[in-house]
Amino acid sequence: MNGKFHLKRLMFSMASLVDLGQEATSSKELAEKLKSSLYVVTGMFSVPTAALFVYRPQQKLLDLLAVKGHKESVRTETKLSLAAGHIHSFRPNDPHPLREMSEGPFYERNKAAFLKLQTTIFIPLFAKDEFVGAIALGKKLGGAPFRQGEKDILRVIAHQMAITLYNAALFSELTKKAAENKRLYESMRRIYHDTIQAFSAAIDAKDGYTKDHSYRVACYAVAIARELGWKKKDVEGIYVAGLLHDIGKIIIDTKVIKKGKELTSLEISEIQKHPQISYDILSKIKFPWKNIEQFVLHHHERLDGKGYPDSLVATELSDGVKILVLVDAFDAMTTDRPYRDKLGLDEAFREVIKCGGTQFDEKITRTFFALLQRELNGEVKDPQILPHLQNLNLDVSRFKALESAQSM
Numbered sequence: 001m002n003g004k005f006h007l008k009r010l011m012f013s014m015a016s017l018v019d020l021g022q023e024a025t026s027s028k029e030l031a032e033k034l035k036s037s038l039y040v041v042t043g044m045f046s047v048p049t050a051a052l053f054v055y056r057p058q059q060k061l062l063d064l065l066a067v068k069g070h071k072e073s074v075r076t077e078t079k080l081s082l083a084a085g086h087i088h089s090f091r092p093n094d095p096h097p098l099r100e101m102s103e104g105p106f107y108e109r110n111k112a113a114f115l116k117l118q119t120t121i122f123i124p125l126f127a128k129d130e131f132v133g134a135i136a137l138g139k140k141l142g143g144a145p146f147r148q149g150e151k152d153i154l155r156v157i158a159h160q161m162a163i164t165l166y167n168a169a170l171f172s173e174l175t176k177k178a179a180e181n182k183r184l185y186e187s188m189r190r191i192y193h194d195t196i197q198a199f200s201a202a203i204d205a206k207d208g209y210t211k212d213h214s215y216r217v218a219c220y221a222v223a224i225a226r227e228l229g230w231k232k233k234d235v236e237g238i239y240v241a242g243l244l245h246d247i248g249k250i251i252i253d254t255k256v257i258k259k260g261k262e263l264t265s266l267e268i269s270e271i272q273k274h275p276q277i278s279y280d281i282l283s284k285i286k287f288p289w290k291n292i293e294q295f296v297l298h299h300h301e302r303l304d305g306k307g308y309p310d311s312l313v314a315t316e317l318s319d320g321v322k323i324l325v326l327v328d329a330f331d332a333m334t335t336d337r338p339y340r341d342k343l344g345l346d347e348a349f350r351e352v353i354k355c356g357g358t359q360f361d362e363k364i365t366r367t368f369f370a371l372l373q374r375e376l377n378g379e380v381k382d383p384q385i386l387p388h389l390q391n392l393n394l395d396v397s398r399f400k401a402l403e404s405a406q407s408m
């Protein structure tokens, strides 16, 4: 071969390698990307037929991924099968002339497929010491053998294609794992929520009068937190805190809880232990949400420091606590208790307004009323307050009057 032709050939090879590099790093689908790479190889070496296989380790098969110059039937029917020892006999990314392999068991096992593919060179593809696939090249046009320089270039190309296959397998594995983790997380989350709901029902069942109290507290708290623009995860947290805020009552004597009125001072102090017990129970659980145990510990605090258990004042109470303080008391006012009948809604509103600044935070109260107003106007898609107040014969006009009185 003269020097000028050799130089031209070399430049063509270089240009093809650049093309191949671009193919390997492009964002095309894997099969398309590797098919383009295979076409670059066949063009570069004037080989009319070629096939690219991907290794399926579980089936111990080389599966056809892309072909050049073969009929469609070849694509669907041809697979190469491997035994455990075959891979060890391959030289990574090195072109193996088929006549060298013809004595070996791998060739014997796949003789028919190799004949069908008119293979003359078999290149096992390895990346990071892992067998990932193979290339089978047919005869060159004119039938000349592959020269050493061409085999060197083939080795480089094979390595590049191996890395593409390896990365694609890794990516698909990661995507599969991520999807599986997401599924697992979702099912754990469901179990978590169901367990919390069951606990909440058990708390409310202890005191017949407060049936569904925890659930309503949770719904009201969610509505206010959303209105205040809390993040989704924090909204979920206050929902759980609402459901579990009275969990400490489970330990307190049912007779004391149901008695309601004429409690002795001993019984009062017994009942007032429940936020601390709730805290002690919940602080042992590693929740995926922040501050649950603090919210429940302080749901009987007041802005003026006259609450329990820690007599905190306004500046020491978080918005989450202030929300629970309001909605817990509001639900107590609007449901029957052993010691009194439920208040009418306007009475409850007057009470909330009256206690603004001493028991309840006014920003939270305003938010609650404004939201209820929007629910009444039908402006809220998924109302969380109104559906629980239907049995109170809500008089919209009276509520409006109260609201304007509050803003004065």
Ligand SMILES: [Fe+2]
Pocket (backbone or CB within 6 Å): 245, 246, 274, 299, 300, 328
């Ligand atoms: Fe409570």
